[in-house]
Amino acid sequence: MQLxxxxxxxxxxxxxxxxxxxxxxxxxxxxxAGSSNITFVSNKKHVKSVASSxxxxxxxxxxxxxxxKPQVLVKNVDVALIEVLKIFAPKLKPAKAGIDATxxxxxxxxxxxxxxxxxxxxxxxxxxxxxxxxxxxxxxGQNSRIGDNCRxxxxxxxxxxxxxGNNVIIQSNTVIGATGFGYSFIDGAHRLxxxxxxxxxxxxxxxxxxxCIDRAKFGNTIIGxxxxxxxxxxxxxxxVVGKCCLxxxxxxxxxxxxxxxxxxxxxxxxxxxxxxxGDGVIIAAKSAVTTDVKAGEKMFGMPARSHMEMLRAQSSVxxxxxxxxxxxxxxxxxxxxxxxxxxxx
Numbered sequence: 001m002q003l004x005x006x007x008x009x010x011x012x013x014x015x016x017x018x019x020x021x022x023x024x025x026x027x028x029x030x031x032x033a034g035s036s037n038i039t040f041v042s043n044k045k046h047v048k049s050v051a052s053s054x055x056x057x058x059x060x061x062x063x064x065x066x067x068x069k070p071q072v073l074v075k076n077v078d079v080a081l082i083e084v085l086k087i088f089a090p091k092l093k094p095a096k097a098g099i100d101a102t103x104x105x106x107x108x109x110x111x112x113x114x115x116x117x118x119x120x121x122x123x124x125x126x127x128x129x130x131x132x133x134x135x136x137x138x139x140x141g142q143n144s145r146i147g148d149n150c151r152x153x154x155x156x157x158x159x160x161x162x163x164x165g166n167n168v169i170i171q172s173n174t175v176i177g178a179t180g181f182g183y184s185f186i187d188g189a190h191r192l193x194x195x196x197x198x199x200x201x202x203x204x205x206x207x208x209x210x211x212c213i214d215r216a217k218f219g220n221t222i223i224g225x226x227x228x229x230x231x232x233x234x235x236x237x238x239x240v241v242g243k244c245c246l247x248x249x250x251x252x253x254x255x256x257x258x259x260x261x262x263x264x265x266x267x268x269x270x271x272x273x274x275x276x277x278g279d280g281v282i283i284a285a286k287s288a289v290t291t292d293v294k295a296g297e298k299m300f301g302m303p304a305r306s307h308m309e310m311l312r313a314q315s316s317v318x319x320x321x322x323x324x325x326x327x328x329x330x331x332x333x334x335x336x337x338x339x340x341x342x343x344x345x
Contacts, residue, residue, distance in 0.1 A: 001025065001088065005057045005070045008038065012083045017063055018070035022056045026088050027081070030055065038084065042077040059084065095133045118154070130166070141177065147203070159215065165203040165225070173210045176201065180214035180221075180237025180255060193217060195237055202226075208233065208249070224261065242279070260295060269304075 003011070006020025028037035030046060033055035040059040041050050050058055050067065057070040061077050074080040095116040099105060103117045106125040111117065114131030121134050126143035132150035140146065141160035150168040158164065159177030170176070177199045183190040197216025201207070201223045208231035213221055216238040223235070224243035233247055236255035241247070245263045252270040253259070259271070260279035269283045272290045277283070281293050284300030293299055 001091075002036075003087070005038070005072065008057075008084060008087070009072050011087060012072070012074065012080050014059075014080060015073040016070065017073055018057075020070060022070060024056055024088075027085055028055065038072070040077050040081050042081070095135075097131075100136075112148075114148075124160070135172075144177070153209075159199075161198040162200070162215070163198065163220075164201045165205070167204045168201055169206040170201075171207065171209040171231075174207055175212045177215045178212055180217065182217060182237055182255060197221070197238065199223075202243075205229070211235075214239075214255075230267075236273070248285075 002023045002025050004020055005022050005024060006016055008024060009016040009020060023036065024038045025036040028034070028039055030039045030049050030053045033039040033053050035054060035056045037055050038057045038059065039050065039053060039055040041047060041064070047064055050064070055069060057072060059072045059074060059077055059080050061074055063071055063073060072080070095118070097114050097116050099111065099117040100119045100121065102119045103121040103123070105111060105117070105123040106127070108125040109123045109127040111123065111129045112131045115129045116133045117123070118134060118136035120137050122139040123129065124140060124142045127140045128145045129140070130146060130148035132146050132148060132152070134140065134152050135154045137155040138152050138157070140158045141162070143160055144158050144162040146164045147166035147168070149166055150164060152170045153172040155173050156170050157175045162177040180195045182193040182195065184193055195215045195217050197218045198220050199213050199215050200220045202225035204226045205223050207229045210231055211229060211233040213223065213235040214237040215221060219238060221235060221238055222240045224241055224245065226244040227241055227247070229247045230249040232249055233251045235241065235253045236257065238256045239253045240258045241253070242259050242261035242263060244261055245259055247265050248267045250268040251265045254271060254273035256274045257271040258276045260277060260281065262280045263277055265283045266285035268285055269287045270289065271277060272288070275289055275292055277289060277293045278295030278297070280296045282298045283289060283304065286302065287300045287304040288302045289299060290303045
């Protein structure tokens, strides 16, 4: 697919600065872009590098003086980039409504006529599926419900008594509603506590590949509307994730942990069992949150502490070599003073 730069600007309601006759085939990063690619500058630090780029055009939020490339001027580069990427997205064959001949659907299941069930899908008794795409190899357990306009990629497993809202995306090999890791040590052995609750995935949630969201002991494990989860994330039994949170790869939430709305957790961060994290908290990569956190805090470290507290601690650590040197000097002075006192006696 090719579009002129002018046509792209028109499609995204942008202003064009420069010649719009060049033809664009795809979007590319600044360093690898060629004459048939359009690139973007979302940060001023990349302005210098775009001048030497081979890109045919660049998306910017303010004109770059002296740049000899067509510039597509927009209010928000990130918003425009999303739209341009959609324009040049691979044109894949859409899933067709209907049930593949190899799928197994229990008699008691209710499947929308607009739903698409791929090869070797298994739908158990009591399941309800709206107008959604259930890709090959997925299994939906008894009495679970899936709303409209969802997409479950290949080999997703949704266990029994789980609820998935509308406009939800779950990528391949993720498991929803596995039994939680809850045991009691009784008579010399670890005995599994029954997990009779479920999982509720609210509207517009997106979940990456190879995640596991455990079912609750009672009640539900909840993922709030608009939350986005990366790959390889573990959400423990009875945990609650608020609305519009961002969880990056490797995040771990222990059982009964609670995140407020708009919480951001960077890669490999974790929250301990029963800990509550307030609205808008940012948790840095590889941090371990072991106590409740007030809304709006920035946390990092292991165990995690507030941003300012950790900065002060790290500042002290950097000064340790000099402090040790000073301490040795003080010890020598004290020893000399003590020696002189002994000589006078």
